[in-house]
Each structure stands twice: as structure tokens, then as C-alpha cells.
Amino acid sequence: PLKLLQPKPVPKRLGTSKRKPLEPQLPRSLIKEIFSHFVRMPVTRDAFKIVERCSERYFKQLSNDLEAYTSHAGRKTVEVADLEVLMRRQGLVTDKMPLHVLIERFLPLEYRKVLIPIAVSGNKVIPGK
Numbered sequence: 070p071l072k073l074l075q076p077k078p079v080p081k082r083l084g085t086s087k088r089k090p091l092e093p094q095l096p097r098s099l100i101k102e103i104f105s106h107f108v109r110m111p112v113t114r115d116a117f118k119i120v121e122r123c124s125e126r127y128f129k130q131l132s133n134d135l136e137a138y139t140s141h142a143g144r145k146t147v148e149v150a151d152l153e154v155l156m157r158r159q160g161l162v163t164d165k166m167p168l169h170v171l172i173e174r175f176l177p178l179e180y181r182k183v184l185i186p187i188a189v190s191g192n193k194v195i196p197g198k
Contacts, residue, residue, distance in 0.1 A: 100124050131155070 104120050105112065111118070138151040149168075156162040161171065172184050 094125065097121065097126070 099123055101117065104117070104124075114146050135147050135151050138154055139145070139147050142151070147162065153162055153168050156171075162168050169185055172181055176184070
């Protein structure tokens with residue numbers, strides 16, 4: 070006699086995957102492009118790996134500090150003032166070197182237009198608040 074075909078039991082999954090969720094990271098190509106722009110000489114792979122780790126730590130600390138400044142001010146949104154306070158504490162922004170001068174010096178024109186308000190005809194300020 071023929072035996073009836075029985076489906077094989079499928080083992081049940083126990084919970085969800087055990088992998089840790091990946092944190093968002095800056096693309097390596099962006100870090101390399103920025104670093105090579107300022108270094109202007111060849112960099113070994115070992116040195117570049119250290120630069121990647123340092124930049125990751127720097128941005129983690131930067132975001133933690135901005136979060137602390139924002140929560141101290143009683144807000145839930147990071148504003149330009151928070152960034153300016155942070156840059157003052159780091160010594161990047163001073164009375165002689167305001168934030169607008171740094172923006173003009175280091176960022177391309179398309180970013181300057183977005184970050185620095187300018188007056189145009191008709192008494193309008195671009196970008197608006």
C-alpha cells in the first residue's frame with residue numbers, strides 16, 4: 070500500500086534576528102574626498118582607516134553635544150544657534166571669525182546661498198525662515 074505524503078514539519082523561528090541594527094554612516098567616498106581635499110597628498114590605506122574611525126567618533130560626539138544643547142534649551146529641534154555655541158566651544162567661531170565667514174571660506178556657492186540670507190529686489194530675504 071502507498072503511504073500518504075505527509076508535509077515535513079518546518080522549524081519555527083524563535084524571535085527576530087540576532088543581528089545588531091547598523092548605525093547610519095557617512096560614505097567612505099565622502100570622507101575620502103573631504104580628507105584628500107584638505108590634505109592634498111597621497112594617504113595610505115592604514116592612515117585612511119584611522120581617519121574614518123576618527124571622523125565617526127567626531128560626528129558621534131558632535132551629535133551628542135548638539136542634542137545636549139538642544140535639550141538644555143528646552144527644545145526638540147537643533148537650531149543654528151546650537152551649532153554656533155558648539156563651534157564657539159571648539160574655538161572655530163570667535164568674535165573675529167564669525168560663522169558666516171567660515172561658511173563663505175569653506176563651503177561651495179550653492180551651500181552659501183542656502184545658509185546665508187541675502188536681500189534681493191522687492192525687499193525679500195532669501196532663504197526665508
